[in-house]
Amino acid sequence: MSRTETLSGSLDTGVTMTTLPNEPASNDAEPNSAGPNGAEPNSPRPNSAEPNSAEPNGAGPNDPDGTGARPPARLTVLAGPTAVGKGTVAADIRERFPDIWISVSATTRKPRPNEVHGVHYLFVSDAEFDRMIEAGELLEWAVVHKAARYGTPRQPVLDKLGTGRPALLEIDLQGARQVRETMPEAQFVFLAPPSWDELVRRLVGRGTETAAERERRLETAVLELAAEKEFDVTIVNASVRAAADQLVKLIRSPNISGKS
Numbered sequence: 001m002s003r004t005e006t007l008s009g010s011l012d013t014g015v016t017m018t019t020l021p022n023e024p025a026s027n028d029a030e031p032n033s034a035g036p037n038g039a040e041p042n043s044p045r046p047n048s049a050e051p052n053s054a055e056p057n058g059a060g061p062n063d064p065d066g067t068g069a070r071p072p073a074r075l076t077v078l079a080g081p082t083a084v085g086k087g088t089v090a091a092d093i094r095e096r097f098p099d100i101w102i103s104v105s106a107t108t109r110k111p112r113p114n115e116v117h118g119v120h121y122l123f124v125s126d127a128e129f130d131r132m133i134e135a136g137e138l139l140e141w142a143v144v145h146k147a148a149r150y151g152t153p154r155q156p157v158l159d160k161l162g163t164g165r166p167a168l169l170e171i172d173l174q175g176a177r178q179v180r181e182t183m184p185e186a187q188f189v190f191l192a193p194p195s196w197d198e199l200v201r202r203l204v205g206r207g208t209e210t211a212a213e214r215e216r217r218l219e220t221a222v223l224e225l226a227a228e229k230e231f232d233v234t235i236v237n238a239s240v241r242a243a244a245d246q247l248v249k250l251i252r253s254p255n256i257s258g259k260s
């Protein structure tokens with residue numbers, strides 16, 4: 001991944017450390033001194049020196065035999081801290097841009113009341129997840145929030161890319177790093193919150209975690225925010241629609257960083 005201009009991580013984005021209301025600090029690391037930032041909400045920040053270069057699609061050979069056959073589409077990986085709005089942005093894309101295929105992950109976590117097997121996740125047992133790993137069926141997998149295992153079924157991704165359909169993975173940082181190892185031609189997009197306080201507000205407002213679980217997720221979020229600079233582009237999720245529009249543009253663009 002070429003990156004000569006570093007935007008010095010999410011902690012330059014105005015992301016400030018705070019604690020949950022009425023709760024003790026979960027982490028005594030102080031990665032951020034919260035200076036003002038120059039980031040404009042709702043405009044993607046390239047974390048790469050040459051975004052949107054006119055290179056052809058790097059996901060595979062670009063019409064090597066001159067037949068005009070469509071090359072495989074590009075894979076886009078979206079990651080970001082807990083509660084930044086990854087799922088919300090992905091859902092907006094699913095609704096408004098049905099041509100973009102969004103991978104359905106396997107997970108050992110229990111379904112929430114509104115979640116449907118095969119739509120939101122493939123809810124599998126520990127034994128089935130073990131089998132999928134053993135069989136090499138997962139492109140990547142990770143234990144997320146020290147709570148459950150999540151993984152991307154490999155074959156559907158390859159199939160979709162092979163038919164020229166752009167594909168999106170919404171996964172955690174550990175998974176994104178694995179995909180970067182195995183599919184470096186993918187583009188990696190970091191979804192950042194407008195501020196740390198807003199991230200905490202979203203996590204609390206979602207109301208799906210206990211206080212202890214929120215605390216644990218925020219500890220992870222500190223580490224995840226520090227990884228922004230590993231990504232090609234950052235989108236600040238100030239507005240769901242604007243963030244989704246920006247992401248779709250990237251997903252459909254043939255290349256953002258001259259990768260091949």
Ligand SMILES: Nc1nc2c(ncn2[C@@H]2O[C@H](COP(=O)(O)OP(=O)(O)O)[C@@H](O)[C@H]2O)c(=O)[nH]1
Pocket residue numbers: 081082083086087105106109140141142144150151152170171172173174175176
């Ligand atoms: N590595 C990896 N992470 C995933 C995958 N699917 C979802 N995740 C991540 O797992 C985390 C927890 O997801 P979820 O249980 O739906 O909770 P929520 O996103 O916090 O509402 C999120 O950070 C997702 O990005 C996957 O296939 N692989």
Ligand SMILES: Nc1ncnc2c1ncn2[C@@H]1O[C@H](COP(=O)(O)OP(=O)(O)O)[C@@H](O)[C@H]1O
Pocket residue numbers: 080081082083084085086087088089202203205206237238239240
């Ligand atoms: N741009 C936004 N502005 C305000 N609230 C948002 C925005 N994006 C997401 N949210 C809210 O933040 C909470 C967390 O979003 P979610 O998609 O569950 O995060 P993630 O999948 O990253 O964990 C949800 O309650 C969601 O409605």
